[in-house]
Amino acid sequence: MIGPLASDRATGRAAGRTLAALVQLTKPRIIELLLVTTVPAMMLAARGWPGSWLVVGTLVGGTMSAGGANALNNYLDRDVDMLMRRTSRRPLPTESVSPGVALSVGLGLGAAGFFVLWATSNVLAASLSTGALLFYVFVYTLMLKRRTVQNIVIGGAAGAAPALVGWAAVTGSLSVGAWVLFAIVFMWTPPHFWALALKYKDDYAAAGIPMLPVERGETATLEAIVRYTIGMILVSFALVLDDAIGVLYMVLAAALGAWFLMEVFRLRSDPERSMVVFARSNLYLTLLFGAVALDAVVG
Numbered sequence: 001m002i003g004p005l006a007s008d009r010a011t012g013r014a015a016g017r018t019l020a021a022l023v024q025l026t027k028p029r030i031i032e033l034l035l036v037t038t039v040p041a042m043m044l045a046a047r048g049w050p051g052s053w054l055v056v057g058t059l060v061g062g063t064m065s066a067g068g069a070n071a072l073n074n075y076l077d078r079d080v081d082m083l084m085r086r087t088s089r090r091p092l093p094t095e096s097v098s099p100g101v102a103l104s105v106g107l108g109l110g111a112a113g114f115f116v117l118w119a120t121s122n123v124l125a126a127s128l129s130t131g132a133l134l135f136y137v138f139v140y141t142l143m144l145k146r147r148t149v150q151n152i153v154i155g156g157a158a159g160a161a162p163a164l165v166g167w168a169a170v171t172g173s174l175s176v177g178a179w180v181l182f183a184i185v186f187m188w189t190p191p192h193f194w195a196l197a198l199k200y201k202d203d204y205a206a207a208g209i210p211m212l213p214v215e216r217g218e219t220a221t222l223e224a225i226v227r228y229t230i231g232m233i234l235v236s237f238a239l240v241l242d243d244a245i246g247v248l249y250m251v252l253a254a255a256l257g258a259w260f261l262m263e264v265f266r267l268r269s270d271p272e273r274s275m276v277v278f279a280r281s282n283l284y285l286t287l288l289f290g291a292v293a294l295d296a297v298v299g
Contacts, residue, residue, distance in 0.1 A: 021096035025074055025105060026067030034066050034162045035059055036286050040293040041166035041181050047244050048297060050170045057120025058169040062129055062162055065113030069133040069158070071106035075099055076141050084203040121169035128168055132161035146208065149215045156189030177242030180235065184288070187232035191225040191264065192281040198222075198274035222268045225277075229264045233257035236288060245292075246299035252291035260284040 038058060042050045049055075074081070074092055078099060081087035091097040097105075110133050117126035140155030148154075160182045167178035197204060197211040198221060204211040213221045236253045239245045260280065267277045 017096065021091040022101075022105060025071045025091050025097055025102055026109070027070035027074075028067075030070060031063055031066045033282060033285070034159060035062060037160075037181065037185055037289050038062055038162045038166035040289040040296070041163040041178065042170050043293045043296040044177055044181070044242065044244060045167040045170040046296070054121060054169060057116065058125065058166060061113045061117035061120060061126070062165055063113075064109045064116060065129040065133050066162070068106045068108070068110030068113060069136045071102055071109060072133075072137045073141050075102040075106055076137070077145075078102075080146075080207040080209065083207040084200070086200050086203055117165070117169070122172045124172055124174075125165050125169040128161055129165045132158045132165070135161075147210070149210050149212050151210065152193045152212075153190050156186045159189055160185035175242070177239065177244070180239045180241060181289075181292070183235045183238070184232060185285070187228055187235050188281065188285055191228045191232070192278065192285075194221050194225050195267065195274045195278040195281060198271055199278070218271055222271065226264055226268060229261055233261060239292070244296065244299065246295050248298055249291050249295035252294075253288060256284055256288050256291070 039055060042055060042058065074090060077087075078092040081090050082093040087093065092099060092102055110130065113133070114126045114130045117129055136155070136158035140151065140158055144151040144155055163181035163185060164174060164178050167181070168174060194212050197213050198218065201211070201213040201218075205214045212224060216224075233253075236257060237250065239253070240250060263273075263277050263280050267273045
């Protein structure tokens with residue numbers, strides 16, 4: 001006979017597993033990276049610290065919107081996620097969460113994100129965040145991902161939106177600095193995901209996802225990564241068009257750009273380094289936006 005204490009422990013463990021699955025449904029590691037771009041954008045827009053309550057409200061609302069988008073992506077991609085080793089342990093393929101729950105979580109978080117951003121900042125920031133969610137779900141997930149090799153190129157607009165959201169939360173408008181930050185992330189996204197796709201090319205092929213390494217091959221993918229990386233670095237210098245940016249950012253952007261370009265050239269010579277470049281692309285973006293934040297404070 002199972003005693004009350006053992007039964008309570010079993011119930012607690014089951015609740016813990018369910019909670020962990022719900023968190024995993026929102027893809028928290030992706031959200032972390034998106035939020036890295038939000039706060040520096042807010043700081044540059046404010047020419048300093050924009051206020052703790054505004055930052056917290058924007059991050060909470062942005063997290064909800066991004067989490068909702070990711071949950072809906074999990075719901076819509078549950079069939080192909082079962083076919084790929086990298087995604088087969090997600091909550092829906094493992095039946096840790098039902099499709100109905102995933103759909104409800106996605107819709108609920110998406111709606112909550114809009115209202116939190118509206119309440120804590122303004123309707124422009126809320127609309128941009130919800131627009132990114134809709135773009136990610138309908139344009140990227142439903143229209144592009146399974147149909148075109150340009151899926152991640154165009155779909156990168158959704159991941160670049162947090163920079164616009166952060167800027168709009170502070171100013172209620174968008175200016176050249178916001179769009180340059182958006183463009184940096186937009187150009188960063190293809191080399192970042194193509195490095196991952198090089199590692200999991202067979203997974204994408206098995207699932208019928210036309211990623212660049214599957215459709216065009218390894219050599220073409222490596223050359224495309226180099227081209228987009230050079231483009232991204234050039235775009236990062238365009239932030240000088242914002243009057244608030246200073247010499248400190250430009251020096252750091254040049255150093256970071258040279259370092260990451262070296263990593264990409266090493267990848268071209270040794271494709272086995274794809275996951276190293278994938279990880280270092282995250283570090284590059286984090287440090288570059290950290291340079292934006294530092295310049296906004298020091299400058």
